[in-house]
Amino acid sequence: MDQSQRLEYEALRIRMVEERIIELYPSDLIQSPIHLSIGQEAVAVGVCANLNPTDLVFITYRGHAFYIAKGGKLPELFAELMGRRDGISQGKAGSMHLASPIYGVIGASAVVASTISHAVGAALASKIKCETDKIFVANFGDGAMEQGAFYESMNFAALHKLPVLFLCEDNGLAVHSKKSERQSFDLATLVQAFNIPFYDLNEGFDPMKVFTVSKSAVGTVRSTQSPAFLRIKTMRYMEHVGPGEDLDIGFRPSGEIDRWKAKDPISNKTLISKHRDQIILEIDAAVKFALDSPLPTIEDLLTDVY
Amino acid sequence: MDQSQRLEYEALRIRMVEERIIELYPSDLIQSPIHLSIGQEAVAVGVCANLNPTDLVFITYRGHAFYIAKGGKLPELFAELMGRRDGISQGKAGSMHLASPIYGVIGASAVVASTISHAVGAALASKIKCETDKIFVANFGDGAMEQGAFYESMNFAALHKLPVLFLCEDNGLAVHSKKSERQSFDLATLVQAFNIPFYDLNEGFDPMKVFTVSKSAVGTVRSTQSPAFLRIKTMRYMEHVGPGEDLDIGFRPSGEIDRWKAKDPISNKTLISKHRDQIILEIDAAVKFALDSPLPTIEDLLTDVY
Amino acid sequence: MSTNKITYRDALAISMERALANNANVIILGQGVTDFKGLFGTTIGLHEKYPNRVIEVPLAEDSIAGICIGASLNGMYPINTHIRADFGLLVFNQLINLAAKYRYMFGGLFEVPMMMRMIIGRSWGQGAQHSQSLQSLLAHIPGLRVVMPSSPAAILASYEYAIEKYRGPVVMLEHRLLYELEFQDDVFISDTPLDGSRLIREGSDITVVATSVMVLEAKRAAEYLSRFGIMIEIIDLHSISHPDKEMILNSVRKTGKLVVADTSWSAYGVAAEVSRIINEIDPSMLAAPVINLGMQPAPCPTSKSLEDLYYPDVHDLVNAAATLHFNSFVHDIPLPEKQSMTDFYKHFKGPF
Amino acid sequence: MSTNKITYRDALAISMERALANNANVIILGQGVTDFKGLFGTTIGLHEKYPNRVIEVPLAEDSIAGICIGASLNGMYPINTHIRADFGLLVFNQLINLAAKYRYMFGGLFEVPMMMRMIIGRSWGQGAQHSQSLQSLLAHIPGLRVVMPSSPAAILASYEYAIEKYRGPVVMLEHRLLYELEFQDDVFISDTPLDGSRLIREGSDITVVATSVMVLEAKRAAEYLSRFGIMIEIIDLHSISHPDKEMILNSVRKTGKLVVADTSWSAYGVAAEVSRIINEIDPSMLAAPVINLGMQPAPCPTSKSLEDLYYPDVHDLVNAAATLHFNSFVHDIPLPEKQSMTDFYKHFKGPF
Numbered sequence A, B: 001m002d003q004s005q006r007l008e009y010e011a012l013r014i015r016m017v018e019e020r021i022i023e024l025y026p027s028d029l030i031q032s033p034i035h036l037s038i039g040q041e042a043v044a045v046g047v048c049a050n051l052n053p054t055d056l057v058f059i060t061y062r063g064h065a066f067y068i069a070k071g072g073k074l075p076e077l078f079a080e081l082m083g084r085r086d087g088i089s090q091g092k093a094g095s096m097h098l099a100s101p102i103y104g105v106i107g108a109s110a111v112v113a114s115t116i117s118h119a120v121g122a123a124l125a126s127k128i129k130c131e132t133d134k135i136f137v138a139n140f141g142d143g144a145m146e147q148g149a150f151y152e153s154m155n156f157a158a159l160h161k162l163p164v165l166f167l168c169e170d171n172g173l174a175v176h177s178k179k180s181e182r183q184s185f186d187l188a189t190l191v192q193a194f195n196i197p198f199y200d201l202n203e204g205f206d207p208m209k210v211f212t213v214s215k216s217a218v219g220t221v222r223s224t225q226s227p228a229f230l231r232i233k234t235m236r237y238m239e240h241v242g243p244g245e246d247l248d249i250g251f252r253p254s255g256e257i258d259r260w261k262a263k264d265p266i267s268n269k270t271l272i273s274k275h276r277d278q279i280i281l282e283i284d285a286a287v288k289f290a291l292d293s294p295l296p297t298i299e300d301l302l303t304d305v306y
Numbered sequence C, D: 001m002s003t004n005k006i007t008y009r010d011a012l013a014i015s016m017e018r019a020l021a022n023n024a025n026v027i028i029l030g031q032g033v034t035d036f037k038g039l040f041g042t043t044i045g046l047h048e049k050y051p052n053r054v055i056e057v058p059l060a061e062d063s064i065a066g067i068c069i070g071a072s073l074n075g076m077y078p079i080n081t082h083i084r085a086d087f088g089l090l091v092f093n094q095l096i097n098l099a100a101k102y103r104y105m106f107g108g109l110f111e112v113p114m115m116m117r118m119i120i121g122r123s124w125g126q127g128a129q130h131s132q133s134l135q136s137l138l139a140h141i142p143g144l145r146v147v148m149p150s151s152p153a154a155i156l157a158s159y160e161y162a163i164e165k166y167r168g169p170v171v172m173l174e175h176r177l178l179y180e181l182e183f184q185d186d187v188f189i190s191d192t193p194l195d196g197s198r199l200i201r202e203g204s205d206i207t208v209v210a211t212s213v214m215v216l217e218a219k220r221a222a223e224y225l226s227r228f229g230i231m232i233e234i235i236d237l238h239s240i241s242h243p244d245k246e247m248i249l250n251s252v253r254k255t256g257k258l259v260v261a262d263t264s265w266s267a268y269g270v271a272a273e274v275s276r277i278i279n280e281i282d283p284s285m286l287a288a289p290v291i292n293l294g295m296q297p298a299p300c301p302t303s304k305s306l307e308d309l310y311y312p313d314v315h316d317l318v319n320a321a322a323t324l325h326f327n328s329f330v331h332d333i334p335l336p337e338k339q340s341m342t343d344f345y346k347h348f349k350g351p352f
Ligand SMILES: Cc1ncc(C[n+]2csc(CCOP(=O)(O)OP(=O)(O)O)c2C)c(N)n1
Pocket: A062, A110, A111, A112, A140, A141, A142, A143, A144, A145, A171, A172, A173, A174, A175, A240, C031, C059, C061, C083, C087, C090
């Protein structure tokens, strides 16, 4: 496969994992709020393809795609979603708190914008340790940019010239609220105020375009060991949380999603039929691993508190 | 007196009040941390001369100048500083929490940046009540702009087009820390990101220049009923908190204050000798009022808690 | 006020609607208050009716809390919502350093009437950051009224009073698990419904002081135990900051035995405060050690199998009461099955 | 560890210096840590010696706390300072929702060793926003270690242990009034100095459980009362989140009488928790009601005349102990004058 095919394959794999989650959901095997990335997969795969295993990404409750794109394993993921002992975090985390330290996925938080400063802090540590090869990716949604913590984090990263990639996955929505109800700033100008290089991509459906722009952004952070900002417009196909859609409710411009899907290569039939069977096998095995795993017990209840 | 003379008189009056506070301090009559505005008086008088009594200003722990410039009375001020029953707030507030609701001075907070959002909220209320004549001034220091609350407040004010004047009294210091140690952003660009008109003045020693620029800024807020931003560079002559200076410690560029003082009309001998005696009489009376006032007692301890 | 067959959610929706209708100064600010889900159905349609007064807000809890204080200072009665109490930690500076102190700090020059509605999450994998109950943190702070309404009548009475009569900041901690429930014979009469506790059931053997959803569990336990001749007295603490101390003391004087069942952790929590109230007056009224039931001393785990162990329920209440009654951990009362409260009350699967 | 004739401030300065010298991963972040006053003299000269590891920060408490968590996750041991505990309210989201939960929430995949130093202000008109003591709010939260060192030995032992041996978030609540004081015969030996309490003085008549500066007041009261033959046992609670329950229980079993003297409010505070600890085991060990001394139930007023009434001191402690001893509010023990603690310890006029 060439780069573009590889990225599409990765994106499809993520989508199929989430589609399996939707399929499983009515069985109540997954008793956890789920924030799906369906429609947004290209962002995760395109960005992560530019990262080394030692680069750290700091993700959110909408974290399945980044977890997988950065290398996180599927069996432990499904086991975690099902609250099993062999899950990533022994069932204590669930869908909202994914992590994979060995692959550089640091803990996801369900408090909006609360891990942006963690990325900055990890980058500070790296600078103090005189590392020059690593970068730190703060991943967040458009809504997170309204939090003061986001602004404070940009100030600190720019002030101390820290190797942070601020990565905004801009799906235009916070739950059901549009950006125009929440934001009055022009993002490019805001970022410019900190003298942070700004990269912007509208075609967030295209893994290869994401790959290319993030190659530049990641490259800038790595070579300058200073922050850069990458905003990628994307589209959430599903409801904010849960396994369903939210199209018929009428709060989203009709046709918006259809127009996006038409351009989305992951919805492409040929691609799907090419890889379908292989991915299904992989997912089946992961689900089986999860189902075979025991539930945690009272012995686990009070471990790791401190 | 013409406008310029009136402003200088007002500024001198504030300075002499604070000089009296310094004089009184060793007596331990004032047992309260004091953050003096000496050197910064022109800002308060120049801005407040453009305000109506119904306009509200939201001030900080460094609040003597704004309290007085907006109309606050001296006897109650001295009584408050001395912790007396007839103080503004019966001695419960002290220097850090000045207020004067009838003159439109809303409560000062000793938590940096914590009243900026109050100004925005009061402006929101005004808009909901369909008032069109009032404006709301959020007064803060340069350090306060590092707080996320500042950024969030600008976003909300711009989003809802609220009549707020963001007024930064920029003395370049937060305690002993310089802006370059704390801030990486260009303020004009930051403000522009919100599409908020930006007014900037370097000569914060000149009451008339402050008056003129704030006339424009206040006028913009009043006529557009939307936010504007005014940054005024100024100079803190004294130490951050307390009655002394901090020049000999060497953390401030030497000569910086002297050069500023040379341009400061309030340090002007002729002005001083012209108004001195009258102002002293007024202050004497205020101090006497304070000294005559009883201390609060156990009866006051638990009132107004809720 | 007495209600019949309305849900907790209905009572909230009615309170919000009435507040806007009766008082032109009421404004509601929060994330999701204008959308079609209307904060779990408690603000649906209100933005359409009062477009200027029901306001969608940016994700910026700190400043929104400050904006509410500012609006209050300028004559409004703001109601600020938090879809999870956990996010309320972002407003602690404004709530504790400003709102709670505003009146006292300025010697009575100002008042800041306002309400924070914070919803406590539970079950379906809410996890560590969507499940906290912050009542004891807030009730430690003079200047705040902290209330945990456990029924529609409690909501109708205390929300109206807070909005129409009370002039300070109030924190209402609502429990998500209660939203769907209907209540019968639910009466709450009080002149000052932000203060005081509710005597839910009289009994001679054991006092249970409970908060929020634990009041319901206590009722289930009491009914169960009455079959074995053990009579439980239930006090709904209701006003966490201003409980009815006399009611607690009188009950414990009568029963000599106390169980405290709270929605949060016991250390430095409601359990601790109830013991303080007793010990300052007369610890000898206690004929036995107190049994305190709360969340396990850990963050909340996500897995349902752990979550069910994490929260106390009717099973633990029955066990505690029987232990006290027979003065022994070994007793003859068969324990009701440890069944997830969620399963019992309603199969809760969101919305979150 | 035993110290002689060094001040509380010295112990802090030594702890900071040693931490940087012994452990290359230690970083100190806070407002004013690099300036010539060096956070009340506890970080002076350290930036010059370790320019990359002692870092002045913007006024942005929330993100700085998050930056510390991130740095910790990447191998550092961050020490984050707050010149007033009150500003610590701005980090409650990061401290409670993130740091405290980080290890558990991810099933042990991560650890976040770090320290928050929060200084409690008092006197000279600190007022409502520069005087709070947040121990009970933090100690309610599983996952945090909350310590209030009351002496140089307590600082030396617990700071070193926290930094070198402990792998989780610790909150150190330091008291500004203690900074200038020298201590004699100050010994603190413990294998786990973030846990447990300190038996400061043995006595047979009355147990005083005290925190922070109130330990010193308790010592003054005990000395005073010993002249009248009343023997006070003093327990310094020290670890607020993990006190030595057995020590408290054993003492109260012996004396039957208890005074709790804390730096914060009593409701939902240390006073409440100590009563919970006793009542869960055996309330009958209390021969009399407990007397709790804390801040008056109001924000802190600024006027010295009110402030002196606001805080409990040796006068109130003597009165409480005598009341318990003679089982009567009317007793023959002359009370020491109600003299401002500030006046007694040192004429405190800042720096703030
Ligand atoms: C501090 C905080 N406030 C509110 C919420 C509730 N909430 C969860 S997700 C969300 C929307 C976030 O939008 P965005 O940052 O754009 O991310 P997206 O969900 O679109 O990926 C909100 C408001 C929260 N989790 N944390």
